[in-house]
Amino acid sequence: MTAPHPRQIVFTLGTLQILAWGSSFYLLSVLAPAIARDTAWPTAFVVGGISLALLVAGIASPRIGHLIQAHGGRRVLAASSLLFAAGLAVLASATLLPAYFAAWTLIGLGMASGLYDPAFATLGRQFGHEARRMITTVTLFGGFASTLCWPLTAWLLEQHGWRITCATYAGLHLFIGLPAYLLLLPRRPPALTPAAGPASPQVRELPRDAQKTALVLLGVILTIGAVTMSLLSAHLLILLQLRGIDLAAAVGLGALIGPSQVAARIVEMAFGRRLHPLWTMLAGVVLVASGIALLATGFPIVAVSLIAYGAGNGISSIVRGAVPLVLFGPTRYAVLMGRLGLPILIGMAAAPTAGALLLDAGGTGLVFSLLSALSILNVAIAAYLGWFCMKAESVSP
Numbered sequence: 001m002t003a004p005h006p007r008q009i010v011f012t013l014g015t016l017q018i019l020a021w022g023s024s025f026y027l028l029s030v031l032a033p034a035i036a037r038d039t040a041w042p043t044a045f046v047v048g049g050i051s052l053a054l055l056v057a058g059i060a061s062p063r064i065g066h067l068i069q070a071h072g073g074r075r076v077l078a079a080s081s082l083l084f085a086a087g088l089a090v091l092a093s094a095t096l097l098p099a100y101f102a103a104w105t106l107i108g109l110g111m112a113s114g115l116y117d118p119a120f121a122t123l124g125r126q127f128g129h130e131a132r133r134m135i136t137t138v139t140l141f142g143g144f145a146s147t148l149c150w151p152l153t154a155w156l157l158e159q160h161g162w163r164i165t166c167a168t169y170a171g172l173h174l175f176i177g178l179p180a181y182l183l184l185l186p187r188r189p190p191a192l193t194p195a196a197g198p199a200s201p202q203v204r205e206l207p208r209d210a211q212k213t214a215l216v217l218l219g220v221i222l223t224i225g226a227v228t229m230s231l232l233s234a235h236l237l238i239l240l241q242l243r244g245i246d247l248a249a250a251v252g253l254g255a256l257i258g259p260s261q262v263a264a265r266i267v268e269m270a271f272g273r274r275l276h277p278l279w280t281m282l283a284g285v286v287l288v289a290s291g292i293a294l295l296a297t298g299f300p301i302v303a304v305s306l307i308a309y310g311a312g313n314g315i316s317s318i319v320r321g322a323v324p325l326v327l328f329g330p331t332r333y334a335v336l337m338g339r340l341g342l343p344i345l346i347g348m349a350a351a352p353t354a355g356a357l358l359l360d361a362g363g364t365g366l367v368f369s370l371l372s373a374l375s376i377l378n379v380a381i382a383a384y385l386g387w388f389c390m391k392a393e394s395v396s397p
Helices: 006-022 027-039 043-071 074-093 097-114 116-142 145-160 162-184 208-242 247-254 257-274 277-296 302-328 333-395
Strands: none
Touching (some): 006 097, 006 116, 006 145, 006 162, 027 145, 027 162, 043 074, 043 116, 074 097, 074 162, 097 116, 097 333, 116 333, 145 162, 208 247, 208 302, 208 333, 247 302, 277 302
């Protein structure tokens, strides 16, 4: 059988990332009020479904990395379609809270095996150092998840209700996602061999004795970034309204984040290959910190703050896949992506609840103080990681 063309693989992964994110992470943004109203369950419990899913995904992530390392991503990603379909089907029929949480447990397993990290690991396992540009392209597709799926979810909700909406997404995973993964992805990855050499002058793996420290630093940077993104995403509209912006204007301002993410990824795709991804990472955390600082200080042009934040967040998604590939090489890439996913996803699960508690305790001031401190700390750690890696490379033979 003819091996799938790399463009076919990237298109398959990118397109199905839209479905995966839209039917999991972004689902309750639209459906939560309707679910709470229809079932009389507390809204906190309804929204807690996504936190449970992220927690489950984080716990499962290291195991997923090992599976992709050993067998490639085809079967793991196909399993994600089955898990998403099962979880959404259970969600569509849930009449009791235990069944609702069981549904989100299944969806969490689907997220662990079907979102960015397993997609990146699949590309890294298949293409080695050449996967960096492909990772950027996949994130470019994924950036349209909320833009495309929020209107679709809202239309399905209005026309058919939340249960049929969930069942529709289950069908899309079962009848589009599953066969696409099975038919369009490589059946077997190439044999694991040590990297033959750098793919470009910008790619130079760290010496083994420096990799452990670099992995810890990178994990901290990515986790802080994920916590910041999750907290702000969950509470952005509330934070803007507490600043005196009405709901309609807040929604319009929040909508700037998605296009900013996509625009930043396009710029990275055009020019990023000329730079070491550590510089890309530093640019991303600086943009995030700048956007949050402008929001925290009451900068009058809120749009500028959100565009800066969105651009930095968009770049950070690329960094999550590209930096480990460059620093640690493709040989253990899938395993390391699984390990990195554990703290990232658990942090994302905890952040919305932590944000709600901070809002209750101290209002917007406390929330923005925490976000500002985290983002500034991330800039410092990213700069230190860059210095550490350059130092390690300069003393390596």
